[in-house]
Amino acid sequence: MEGEVVSAAIDETHDPARGSWVPTANGHPEFPVQNLPLGVFSPRGGQPRGGVAIGDRILDLPAALAAGLFSGEAERAAKAAAGATLNPLMALGRNPRVALRRRLSTLLAADGAERAKVEKLAPTLLHETASCAVHLPAAVGSYTDFFAGIHHAYNAGVRAGRQPPLTPNYKYVPVAYHSRASSVVPSGTPVRRPNGQRKLPDQDAPDFGPCRKLDFELELGIWIGPGNALGSSIPIARAAEHVVGMCMLNDWSARDVQRWEMQPLGPFLAKNFSTTVSPWLVTVEALAPFRRPQRARPADDPKPLDYLWDDTDQREGAFDVRIEALIETEAMRRKGLPPHRLASSNLDHLYWTVAQLVTHHTCGGCNLQPGDLFGSGTISAPDQSGWGSFAELSDDGNATIELPSGESRTFLEDGDEIVLRARAVRDGFVSIGFGDCRGRIA
Amino acid sequence: MEGEVVSAAIDETHDPARGSWVPTANGHPEFPVQNLPLGVFSPRGGQPRGGVAIGDRILDLPAALAAGLFSGEAERAAKAAAGATLNPLMALGRNPRVALRRRLSTLLAADGAERAKVEKLAPTLLHETASCAVHLPAAVGSYTDFFAGIHHAYNAGVRAGRQPPLTPNYKYVPVAYHSRASSVVPSGTPVRRPNGQRKLPDQDAPDFGPCRKLDFELELGIWIGPGNALGSSIPIARAAEHVVGMCMLNDWSARDVQRWEMQPLGPFLAKNFSTTVSPWLVTVEALAPFRRPQRARPADDPKPLDYLWDDTDQREGAFDVRIEALIETEAMRRKGLPPHRLASSNLDHLYWTVAQLVTHHTCGGCNLQPGDLFGSGTISAPDQSGWGSFAELSDDGNATIELPSGESRTFLEDGDEIVLRARAVRDGFVSIGFGDCRGRIA
Numbered sequence: 040m041e042g043e044v045v046s047a048a049i050d051e052t053h054d055p056a057r058g059s060w061v062p063t064a065n066g067h068p069e070f071p072v073q074n075l076p077l078g079v080f081s082p083r084g085g086q087p088r089g090g091v092a093i094g095d096r097i098l099d100l101p102a103a104l105a106a107g108l109f110s111g112e113a114e115r116a117a118k119a120a121a122g123a124t125l126n127p128l129m130a131l132g133r134n135p136r137v138a139l140r141r142r143l144s145t146l147l148a149a150d151g152a153e154r155a156k157v158e159k160l161a162p163t164l165l166h167e168t169a170s171c172a173v174h175l176p177a178a179v180g181s182y183t184d185f186f187a188g189i190h191h192a193y194n195a196g197v198r199a200g201r202q203p204p205l206t207p208n209y210k211y212v213p214v215a216y217h218s219r220a221s222s223v224v225p226s227g228t229p230v231r232r233p234n235g236q237r238k239l240p241d242q243d244a245p246d247f248g249p250c251r252k253l254d255f256e257l258e259l260g261i262w263i264g265p266g267n268a269l270g271s272s273i274p275i276a277r278a279a280e281h282v283v284g285m286c287m288l289n290d291w292s293a294r295d296v297q298r299w300e301m302q303p304l305g306p307f308l309a310k311n312f313s314t315t316v317s318p319w320l321v322t323v324e325a326l327a328p329f330r331r332p333q334r335a336r337p338a339d340d341p342k343p344l345d346y347l348w349d350d351t352d353q354r355e356g357a358f359d360v361r362i363e364a365l366i367e368t369e370a371m372r373r374k375g376l377p378p379h380r381l382a383s384s385n386l387d388h389l390y391w392t393v394a395q396l397v398t399h400h401t402c403g404g405c406n407l408q409p410g411d412l413f414g415s416g417t418i419s420a421p422d423q424s425g426w427g428s429f430a431e432l433s434d435d436g437n438a439t440i441e442l443p444s445g446e447s448r449t450f451l452e453d454g455d456e457i458v459l460r461a462r463a464v465r466d467g468f469v470s471i472g473f474g475d476c477r478g479r480i481a
Numbered sequence: 482m483e484g485e486v487v488s489a490a491i492d493e494t495h496d497p498a499r500g501s502w503v504p505t506a507n508g509h510p511e512f513p514v515q516n517l518p519l520g521v522f523s524p525r526g527g528q529p530r531g532g533v534a535i536g537d538r539i540l541d542l543p544a545a546l547a548a549g550l551f552s553g554e555a556e557r558a559a560k561a562a563a564g565a566t567l568n569p570l571m572a573l574g575r576n577p578r579v580a581l582r583r584r585l586s587t588l589l590a591a592d593g594a595e596r597a598k599v600e601k602l603a604p605t606l607l608h609e610t611a612s613c614a615v616h617l618p619a620a621v622g623s624y625t626d627f628f629a630g631i632h633h634a635y636n637a638g639v640r641a642g643r644q645p646p647l648t649p650n651y652k653y654v655p656v657a658y659h660s661r662a663s664s665v666v667p668s669g670t671p672v673r674r675p676n677g678q679r680k681l682p683d684q685d686a687p688d689f690g691p692c693r694k695l696d697f698e699l700e701l702g703i704w705i706g707p708g709n710a711l712g713s714s715i716p717i718a719r720a721a722e723h724v725v726g727m728c729m730l731n732d733w734s735a736r737d738v739q740r741w742e743m744q745p746l747g748p749f750l751a752k753n754f755s756t757t758v759s760p761w762l763v764t765v766e767a768l769a770p771f772r773r774p775q776r777a778r779p780a781d782d783p784k785p786l787d788y789l790w791d792d793t794d795q796r797e798g799a800f801d802v803r804i805e806a807l808i809e810t811e812a813m814r815r816k817g818l819p820p821h822r823l824a825s826s827n828l829d830h831l832y833w834t835v836a837q838l839v840t841h842h843t844c845g846g847c848n849l850q851p852g853d854l855f856g857s858g859t860i861s862a863p864d865q866s867g868w869g870s871f872a873e874l875s876d877d878g879n880a881t882i883e884l885p886s887g888e889s890r891t892f893l894e895d896g897d898e899i900v901l902r903a904r905a906v907r908d909g910f911v912s913i914g915f916g917d918c919r920g921r922i923a
Contacts, residue, residue: 180663181661181662196745199745206744206745207680208741208742208744212678212742214742214749216658216659216747217659220622220662221847222846231712233844233846234788234846235845236786238650238653244783245650245653247788250845269755270673270923272676293845296845300650300656302649303637303638303643303747304628304748305743305747306747307656311845312845313846341686344687344688346689402676403692403735403754404673404675404676404754405663405750405754406663
């Protein structure tokens with residue numbers, strides 16, 4: 040790691056001509072052989088272990104290790120990714136991870152030199168994803184939620200009656216708060232409507248009961264490693280070395296509780312009852328073709344302070360990845376209607392790059408650790424079709440969203456399921472996806 | 482644990498007539514045989530392990546286990562407390578912990594039936610504290626900082642220009658924010674002055690550099706276990722079962738950074754560069770004689786909502802423990818002057834009981850886990866002699882504090898050391914202390 044300069048690298052693992060001998064990988068909307076996201080899963084009746092999503096299958100890393108398919112740096116990374124959490128892999132840094140990616144790409148390629156041997160092992164190497172349980176990819180050390188979606192921050196300021204809507208620090212400080220690590224759950228975990236204190240404007244005193252304004256938030260999740268020692272900081276030019284990969288993240292929010300509790304120290308119970316993440320760690324290597332120049336900061340906005348500025352980061356620090364939030368109600372399921380898209384946005388609406396988030400987090404000496412998780416903040420698009428929360432879509436409950444089932448919503452009702460998705464698309468490359476981030480209100 | 486009702490119990494381990502065969506325990510201001518706090522330490526050249534402070538010695542739990550001094554529930558607890566963290570002990574709940582306390586009290590008592598046998602083992606059982614390193618007592622899962630010191634909250638509101646100074650939610654909501662677990666350090670760890678962004682009122686734009694308003698905060702730390710499952714909550718009548726013990730906690734704060742960064746989501750980097758805790762876990766059992774009725778809420782304040790109200794908790798939920806913050810500067814050390822007391826307060830100034838903090842934290846379904854840490858918030862007394870931070874003492878730098886060395890302070894300077902102490906005193910009982918919570922600005 041020391042001395043190594045990491046920059047976005049497109050290599051043979053991104054070759055659009057490469058197919059896989061796993062038939063469902065070819066043309067798979069999320070997990071072609073160009074993606075190779077890592078995760079933790081349990082086959083039916085089995086223990087949690089590390090795996091790689093390929094088409095509608097999961098490659099079993101302990102089984103592949105046992106078959107002797109890895110050596111050198113790739114073996115080191117495969118061992119670190121084979122256990123019940125990916126924290127050891129996150130601690131390793133980039134080089135072993137890249138070696139593992141290259142080796143996995145070769146092993147799974149249709150034209151790989153060892154195809155015949157590997158394909159023969161398929162019954163022990165591959166599991167049907169549909170028959171497996173997926174878990175959190177890491178034991179989350181600490182979870183920090185940023186506020187880097189500027190259109191969401193603007194909309195929140197309008198609702199709060201701030202004029203101007205953005206706080207004076209917004210274009211200088213990557214605003215964030217620490218959130219709760221223990222309640223981060225993998226996609227598919229039911230979400231219980233929280234109780235809480237809230238006080239409506241017309242009430243003399245608060246009351247306590249089930250949340251009346253239960254909301255979702257469309258966010259990017261960022262998995263961190265290897266991190267820094269307490270008292271040190273990570274300069275912006277080295278920040279990319281500490282970002283392992285991405286997921287989608289739903290920062291469920293109790294808006295009525297939030298409104299009442301958050302002065303003067305910020306949101307607390309309104310955000311800590313559940314946070315859902317998609318279970319696959321889509322590596323920064325897989326995302327290399329989808330990097331682009333940072334564009335969410337208008338040219339006439341103040342230039343960030345020096346510690347947050349790096350020319351390379353400005354050139355390739357953003358990601359062009361389409362994201363969306365969909366809803367499926369009980370009635371929609373009954374009627375066989377497909378999920379309805381509530382919002383469609385793009386990761387490149389983030390005002391701050393991921394490197395800027397990392398550097399800011401450590402600029403005072405706070406130590407990041409392998410398995411730390413960042414949320415980006417809600418990534419709304421400028422226009423209403425891309426607003427990533429009900430608070431924005433319904434103007435805090437003042438407008439209703441009509442659904443194809445004939446129902447309407449201002450906030451989430453019991454039985455509603457929210458699905459977040461991400462898809463990276465670029466001409467000349469094979470599209471990849473993040474896998475569903477899904478949660479149903481119990 | 483299930484079905485058990487825990488209430489403050491004074492038993493033979495608190496007998497003021499009981500002395501110890503460890504000579505320095507008798508009359509020790511902090512660690513007499515009535516205290517028996519648990520911690521993690523390393524003897525010179527040895528590995529971290531669990532121990533018990535007794536006078537100026539530490540009892541080595543693995544050595545005591547190897548000598549066969551425990552059986553039954555006490556052995557179960559001793560094993561859980563013998564490793565490199567106390568998290569396994571925190572997970573066990575009250576009964577094994579009480580059994581361990583009773584057994585330790587008997588083993589160390591001057592009139593214990595096995596005194597001769599145990600005293601003969603002293604060379605292997607006891608280490609000189611001065612020759613040992615002390616560590617964090619637990620791997621901190623999550624760290625939550627409350628705002629339950631009402632006089633501090635009031636003073637902060639005055640400085641922020643709020644009228645009235647307390648936010649409208651203060652007397653209903655135990656206000657809190659999630660803080661950073663990774664940067665919690667044990668007493669004695671140097672504290673590096675953080676860099677950060679700040680903007681003075683007369684600046685057009687923020688700049689970045691070393692904190693100019695580095696502050697301490699005089700807080701109680703609360704160690705949590707066993708905790709609750711995600712989606713469940715801990716009713717107020719059961720909350721005490723999930724509090725293992727206490728420590729002192731210094732929530733180092735960068736006030737200039739905090740002022741600029743904290744809108745709209747609360748403090749972040751201003752609080753996450755270091756949090757110092759005293760290394761000994763003073764159990765709730767040791768503190769039983771020092772419980773008292775909750776008194777910090779004036780009778781004409783609004784009654785808390787039902788979920789936060791329990792008659793037993795009101796009768797015995799507060800702790801009468803004197804706390805103080807002292808400063809020692811470079812010049813004071815050079816001149817051989819003793820540390821100077823900046824603030825003298827008492828745990829009973831907390832507006833909310835510890836049980837109310839636990840119940841509120843879980844009322845929306847957030848899961849607590851063994852090894853979670855709460856900070857109480859700064860526990861200032863009503864008058865200036867008990868203000869527990871420089872922000873209060875110097876009115877955010879507008880007044881100077883004169884020191885016996887002839888120096889003055891508005892905030893912390895490099896080389897300053899802050900020491901927090903706690904002492905529980907009650908007629909008819911032996912006083913106990915928490916051990917120093919000490920940190921020097923590097």
